[in-house]
Amino acid sequence: MIHFLFFSLLATSPSPQQGIVYDDFNTPFVLTETPRRIISLAPNITEILFALELGDRVVGVTRYCDYPAQALEKKKIGGMVDPNLEMIQSLRPDLIVGFRGNPLGVLNKLRTLHCPVFVLNLGSSLDGLFQTIEKVGRVTRAEDPAKTLVTDLKEKHQAIRAALRNVPKKPKVFLSVYGQGLWTCGEGSYLNDLLVQAGGVNIAGHIPRRWLQLNREQLIHENPDVVIIMAKDKERFFQAGESFRADSRLKDVRAVKDNSIHWLDENIAGRFGPRLIDALAAVARILHPEMFEVRK
Amino acid sequence: MKPGRKRVTFSITLLLMLAASLLLSLLIGAVRTSPTDLWDFLLHKDQTYRTIFFDLRLCRALLAFLVGASLSLSGAILQGYFQNPMADPFVVGVSSGASFGAVLCISLGLGAASAFGFSLQSLFAFGVGFSLVSMVYLLSQTQAVFKVETLLLTGIAAGAVASSLTSFLLFLRSDSFEQAVFWLLGSFTLADWRQVGMVAPYLALCLLVAQWLAKDMNLLVLGDEMAQSLGSPVARVRRIFLAVSTLLAAVSVSVSGVIGFVGLIVPHWVRMIIGPDHRYLFGLSALTGGTFLVLCDLLARTVLSPTELPVGIITALFGAPFFIYLLHKRR
Numbered sequence: 283m284i285h286f287l288f289f290s291l292l293a294t295s296p297s298p299q300q301g302i303v304y305d306d307f308n309t310p311f312v313l314t315e316t317p318r319r320i321i322s323l324a325p326n327i328t329e330i331l332f333a334l335e336l337g338d339r340v341v342g343v344t345r346y347c348d349y350p351a352q353a354l355e356k357k358k359i360g361g362m363v364d365p366n367l368e369m370i371q372s373l374r375p376d377l378i379v380g381f382r383g384n385p386l387g388v389l390n391k392l393r394t395l396h397c398p399v400f401v402l403n404l405g406s407s408l409d410g411l412f413q414t415i416e417k418v419g420r421v422t423r424a425e426d427p428a429k430t431l432v433t434d435l436k437e438k439h440q441a442i443r444a445a446l447r448n449v450p451k452k453p454k455v456f457l458s459v460y461g462q463g464l465w466t467c468g469e470g471s472y473l474n475d476l477l478v479q480a481g482g483v484n485i486a487g488h489i490p491r492r493w494l495q496l497n498r499e500q501l502i503h504e505n506p507d508v509v510i511i512m513a514k515d516k517e518r519f520f521q522a523g524e525s526f527r528a529d530s531r532l533k534d535v536r537a538v539k540d541n542s543i544h545w546l547d548e549n550i551a552g553r554f555g556p557r558l559i560d561a562l563a564a565v566a567r568i569l570h571p572e573m574f575e576v577r578k
Numbered sequence: 579m580k581p582g583r584k585r586v587t588f589s590i591t592l593l594l595m596l597a598a599s600l601l602l603s604l605l606i607g608a609v610r611t612s613p614t615d616l617w618d619f620l621l622h623k624d625q626t627y628r629t630i631f632f633d634l635r636l637c638r639a640l641l642a643f644l645v646g647a648s649l650s651l652s653g654a655i656l657q658g659y660f661q662n663p664m665a666d667p668f669v670v671g672v673s674s675g676a677s678f679g680a681v682l683c684i685s686l687g688l689g690a691a692s693a694f695g696f697s698l699q700s701l702f703a704f705g706v707g708f709s710l711v712s713m714v715y716l717l718s719q720t721q722a723v724f725k726v727e728t729l730l731l732t733g734i735a736a737g738a739v740a741s742s743l744t745s746f747l748l749f750l751r752s753d754s755f756e757q758a759v760f761w762l763l764g765s766f767t768l769a770d771w772r773q774v775g776m777v778a779p780y781l782a783l784c785l786l787v788a789q790w791l792a793k794d795m796n797l798l799v800l801g802d803e804m805a806q807s808l809g810s811p812v813a814r815v816r817r818i819f820l821a822v823s824t825l826l827a828a829v830s831v832s833v834s835g836v837i838g839f840v841g842l843i844v845p846h847w848v849r850m851i852i853g854p855d856h857r858y859l860f861g862l863s864a865l866t867g868g869t870f871l872v873l874c875d876l877l878a879r880t881v882l883s884p885t886e887l888p889v890g891i892i893t894a895l896f897g898a899p900f901f902i903y904l905l906h907k908r909r
Contacts, residue, residue: 360608366608366884366885366886368607372630387760387767455881
């Protein structure tokens with residue numbers, strides 16, 4: 283086997299760009315030619331691919347990939363947890379970019395069917411996002427567009443940080459991630475990083491779990507100044523907001539008393555992709571509107 | 579019609595149906611393919627079509643066949659063993675126990691390990707399944723009269739405990755929603771040639787043993803004393819049958835999760851057609867069950883295509899009403 287590999291490497295005389303990259307689950311991936319038929323197994327991956335101007339090379343996406351609009355025209359290979367093996371095969375991909383949340387069984391199965399699979403993990407911060415973008419750039423041989431995109435995102439990031447430099451007080455925030463059931467983000471989640479970067483204090487930020495369900499008692503005890511609800515649209519946000527306002531047990535929570543309940547678009551904040559920076563800006567504006575008005 | 583002729587006719591019909599359902603499984607799927615595509619593949623060996631027809635559809639259909647056959651054989655044995663038409667690996671709790679064993683093995687980080695040439699996962703599945711069914715048997719025997727209801731209730735309770743333990747283990751592991759669905763409702767989505775290679779020899783072996791002891795099973799139906807006096811080594815026969823039926827269920831579960839009711843309804847259909855003689859019942863139940871599960875899996879992967887349903891939902895949809903019908907008939 284080793285001999286075979288050795289000779290086949292000699293035979294193909296590797297070009298300088300050839301090499302092996304490891305994906306986020308330490309599976310080696312051999313870079314050969316520029317992939318021309320890419321399948322994305324997650325909405326955030328699709329967004330990254332399109333942001334790297336690889337849209338023309340994407341041949342398949344999940345049914346949840348709705349951004350940018352061109353992604354809607356691509357062939358659907360199923361969902362994130364139920365990608366269809368046949369559909370994927372029929373598109374003859376030369377690169378499948380997966381993401382945490384895709385079932386490991388399916389990814390391994392694809393590998394046994396000789397599909398090149400590269401899987402990325404959910405990062406724990408904005409910096410992690412930049413690394414994810416660079417990795418996608420490397421595996422798609424789009425290193426330069428990736429560099430440009432990351433530089434651009436970092437500039438926006440810096441601008442937001444600069445605007446927040448002299449915030450007088452950091453409000454305590456409860457971020458509702460599902461709109462119901464008091465699910466929120468704890469230490470080590472990228473949304474926690476987002477709240478901190480936006481000049482807030484996450485009331486669940488000290489709990490060492492990425493995603494957790496807060497108890498109503500804890501919510502009352504922590505007494506957040508602001509409640510932010512992630513929802514797909516305004517209507518769902520309104521319903522979720524009602525569940526806070528209508529709950530008499532929460533009436534003394536500061537955010538409820540001041541009606542400081544805000545909407546965060548799940549489509550941008552819920553995806554570990556380039557639009558996360560817009561989510562950061564949105565949260566920063568919710569928490570510190572005054573800092574942004576001054577700048578106008 | 580003479581019973582012999584009837585069996586021959588039934589067998590031929592079954593084989594034709596099996597061939598038809600395998601062909602349908604090859605032709606129908608999430609990707610639209612026509613018979614000409616299949617023909618093209620056979621002629622030109624196109625790599626993509628090879629993967630779709632051969633590695634995905636055929637492999638999956640064969641695994642479904644093997645699992646369906648194993649579960650039905652297991653059910654046919656258990657029904658004879660308990661002298662109870664309601665018995666089936668799912669109802670007496672073997673399947674859920676085996677599923678718990680398999681998940682326990684994975685949770686201990688031993689999912690890929692093997693011992694004595696068996697995958698450790700199947701050994702765990704067998705071990706837990708066997709202990710569970712033995713327990714159910716002992717509990718349901720403690721009463722002077724062997725009551726159908728006691729067996730069913732004990733089995734269902736034991737199965738519920740095993741399922742909740744499975745859910746608990748899966749809950750401890752993050753990102754396990756699709757795993758939970760797999761282990762609790764069964765699926766052939768990830769069917770693999772290795773799994774086909776693993777199940778086939780077990781099924782062959784168990785079928786041979788069952789066939790070899792089929793006459794003894796016919797005697798057991800007359801009652802243990804009668805069987806003993808007619809020269810059947812009852813205790814040993816019983817042990818072997820229990821082991822064989824559990825092994826079949828455990829191996830099935832470790833490749834496809836829990837698929838309920840196949841082992842219950844299929845032996846009934848076969849018995850209605852060819853009568854209760856176990857010398858024919860075992861083999862034909864396996865054949866019928868295999869064909870039945872191939873068709874169920876075809877439905878599971880096409881009804882909501884490209885989304886796939888867990889095949890256990892389909893079998894339960896057919897099986898549960900039948901179960902109720904049987905209960906009603908007994909009253």
